[in-house]
Amino acid sequence: GAVVSQHPSWVICKSGTSVKIECRSLDFQATTMFWYRQFPKQSLMLMATSNEGSKATYEQGVEKDKFLINHASLTLSTLTVTSAHPEDSSFYICSILSGGPYNEQFFGPGTRLTVL
Amino acid sequence: AQKITQTQPGMFVQEKEAVTLDCTYDTSDQSYGLFWYKQPSSGEMIFLIYQGSYDEQNATEGRYSLNFQKARKSANLVISASQLGDSAMYFCAMRDMNSGYSTLTFGKGTMLLVSP
Numbered sequence: 001g002a003v004v005s006q007h008p009s010w011v012i013c014k015s016g017t018s019v020k021i022e023c024r025s026l027d028f029q030a031t032t033m034f035w036y037r038q039f040p041k042q043s044l045m046l047m048a049t050s051n052e053g054s055k056a057t058y059e060q061g062v063e064k065d066k067f068l069i070n071h072a073s074l075t076l077s078t079l080t081v082t083s084a085h086p087e088d089s090s091f092y093i094c095s096i097l098s099g100g101p102y103n104e105q106f107f108g109p110g111t112r113l114t115v116l
Numbered sequence: 117a118q119k120i121t122q123t124q125p126g127m128f129v130q131e132k133e134a135v136t137l138d139c140t141y142d143t144s145d146q147s148y149g150l151f152w153y154k155q156p157s158s159g160e161m162i163f164l165i166y167q168g169s170y171d172e173q174n175a176t177e178g179r180y181s182l183n184f185q186k187a188r189k190s191a192n193l194v195i196s197a198s199q200l201g202d203s204a205m206y207f208c209a210m211r212d213m214n215s216g217y218s219t220l221t222f223g224k225g226t227m228l229l230v231s232p
Contacts, residue, residue, distance in 0.1 A: 034219070043207065043222045044161070091159060102168075103218055104151060107161035 003027050004096055006108035013084055014116055021079045021111045023094030029074035030096035034105065035067075038091040050077045084115040118143045118210050120223035127228050129198045136183070137193045137226045139208030145169075149211040150191040151220065152182065156204040164206075167191055198230045 003026040013019050023033055031052050036044040048069050049057045056069035068080040081088055091112050095105040119142040129135040141150065152164040167175045167182045175182040183192040195202055208223040 032218075043224045044220075045222075046219055049219065093159070093161065095161070097218055102149065102151075102166040104163045104166060105161075105218075105220060106163065107153075110159040112159075 004094065004106050004108040006092075006094060006111050008111060009109060010112040010114075012114045012116060015085055016083055018080055018082045019084055019113060021081070021092055021094075021113070023077045023079070023108055025075045025096050028096060028099065028106075030077075031074065032097050033071060033077040034095045035069060035077075035079050036093045036095065038093060038110075040091075044093065047079075081113065084113070086115045089113055089115045118145075118148075118212060118221045120208050120210055120221055122208055122223035122226050124226045125224075127226055129195075129228065129230055131200060131230055131232050132197055134194060134196045135198055135228065137195070137206050137208075137228065138190070139192055139223060140188075140190045141208075141210050142189060143210065143212070145212055150182070150184070151209045151211065152180070152191075152193045153207045153209060153222075154202075154204045155207060155225070161207070165193065195228075200230050200232065203228060203230045 005024045007022045033050040035047045037047050038044045046059050047062045050069045050071040052071045058064045071077040091110050093110040095107040098104050098106050121140045148169045150167045154162045165175050165177045165180045165182050167184045174184050179196045181194045205225045205227050207225045209220045211220050
């Protein structure tokens with residue numbers, strides 16, 4: 001299946017700073033990428049759908065000015081958490097559509113964000 | 117709106133035995149897809165198996181099979197001959213086939229622990 005990487009795998013930052021998370025599709029041109037957030041012992045919640053060359057589509061309740069998404073190329077999407085607060089601490093996971101027979105999503109390994 | 121329900125927060129099974137993880141769903145769509153993902157402690161989401169709403173046969177993939185009962189709106193995952201490496205969180209998810217972006221709705225997950 002498609003290989004998806006994320007960087008960094010974990011990050012600790014101070015409250016008020018901004019953090020950028022990268023999601024790369026290593027062997028597949030991904031027109032569409034998805035960003036999820038997962039709180040401890042909870043399910044994945046879709047934050048936004050990122051489309052190459054256009055604005056991201058955010059889910060209801062997700063602040064687009066706080067979670068900036070840029071999908072500048074077919075292999076890279078970035079999520080920037082601006083002015084991070086402790087409540088933004090979470091596990092952030094990206095995914096791409098595989099393009100296979102089931103068009104399943106292939107997920108990256110995730111990024112653990114801790115805001116102090 | 118779509119909804120996925122996984123009623124088992126945790127399941128225990130002995131190695132080499134079979135286990136069934138429950139999943140029920142609710143949708144008004146006629147065309148949809150059902151997925152199961154495995155999330156080990158490392159955090160990465162691993163695609164296991166897919167069932168389309170129009171598929172007449174239950175999906176199988178190695179030791180994984182999906183017991184699809186459309187009238188009851190259930191899509192239970194059966195893992196045969198459990199292995200220690202199967203210990204993980206398992207998520208059932210649904211995709212709206214009419215959605216242009218193929219977004220997934222996840223259940224809350226079931227933690228499976230396989231004992232020797």
